[in-house]
Amino acid sequence: MTVADLSLVVRRRIKASPSRVFAAWTSPEALKVWWGPQGVRCPDAHVDLTVGGQYRIANELPDGRLLWIEGIFEEIVPDEKLVYSWVSSDQQPAPERVIVHFKPVSEGTEVIVVHERIGSEAAVEDHTAGWEGCLDGLEQLGLIGHA
Amino acid sequence: MMTDQIAPSQTLNDDQLDLVFKALSDRTRRKLLAELAQGDASVSELAAPLHMSLPAASKHIRVLENASLVKRTKSGRVQYCALQAEALADADAWLNHYRAYWNDQLDTLQHFLESDPS
Numbered sequence A: 001m002t003v004a005d006l007s008l009v010v011r012r013r014i015k016a017s018p019s020r021v022f023a024a025w026t027s028p029e030a031l032k033v034w035w036g037p038q039g040v041r042c043p044d045a046h047v048d049l050t051v052g053g054q055y056r057i058a059n060e061l062p063d064g065r066l067l068w069i070e071g072i073f074e075e076i077v078p079d080e081k082l083v084y085s086w087v088s089s090d091q092q093p094a095p096e097r098v099i100v101h102f103k104p105v106s107e108g109t110e111v112i113v114v115h116e117r118i119g120s121e122a123a124v125e126d127h128t129a130g131w132e133g134c135l136d137g138l139e140q141l142g143l144i145g146h147a
Numbered sequence B: 001m002m003t004d005q006i007a008p009s010q011t012l013n014d015d016q017l018d019l020v021f022k023a024l025s026d027r028t029r030r031k032l033l034a035e036l037a038q039g040d041a042s043v044s045e046l047a048a049p050l051h052m053s054l055p056a057a058s059k060h061i062r063v064l065e066n067a068s069l070v071k072r073t074k075s076g077r078v079q080y081c082a083l084q085a086e087a088l089a090d091a092d093a094w095l096n097h098y099r100a101y102w103n104d105q106l107d108t109l110q111h112f113l114e115s116d117p118s
Helices: A018-026 A028-034 A134-140 B014-024 B027-037 B043-050 B054-066 B085-114
Strands: A006-014 A045-047 A054-060 A066-077 A081-088 A096-105 A108-118 B070-075 B078-083
Touching (some): A006 B085, A018 B085, A028 A045, A108 B085, B014 B027, B014 B085, B027 B043, B027 B054, B054 B070
Antiparallel strands (some): A081 A096
């Protein structure tokens, strides 16, 4: 099966040290406070912060449905970098992958989230597609306008 | 904004998106699209810079055509290709669900960390 190995990058500068941001990202108590986009609550979170360890984050949707995001830590560099698989219990065909960089900058930390293998139907080992932000590239060519 | 679901889903035609993403997952086809972004071109004009045979180029173009990324028209004996950007916009909108999702997450993280600067 052909793979569309989609990825995207989101960056944010936060006025807090990399160690505080890293702690917020990996502490169940902190996750319960901040995790979730608008309207989504996080009533429960478990984090086994070891390579091969599992995390599970509960997402209570506005209609009350509970959806779990879970995965396995593939790489952990304290205060610097996390790599983990990402499976959402609602519909994904195969694990995606999230890489988070916590980069020290003058005002605090730049958080860089790379979300890979979006919508991938292929085996986890399959790296063949090499899509790598093609849409961003096409966007730069002026093909896609953003609202 | 993604407020009611975590992953993007059925708002866009999944089968159509599959075709688009599969079409885009090939380097040669991405080059063809980039070429067409500069303007319409004949199949042979597209094939030449990629050192491809016409049948090989035509095969790739057919994949792009099936995904509604390219429209082929015939003028005499020459086939011309034109980019159809709407399909790309759909794919981009789909990815934007994720962008919005992570931006929302980072909003709340930022608020959490910056409202209590301990």
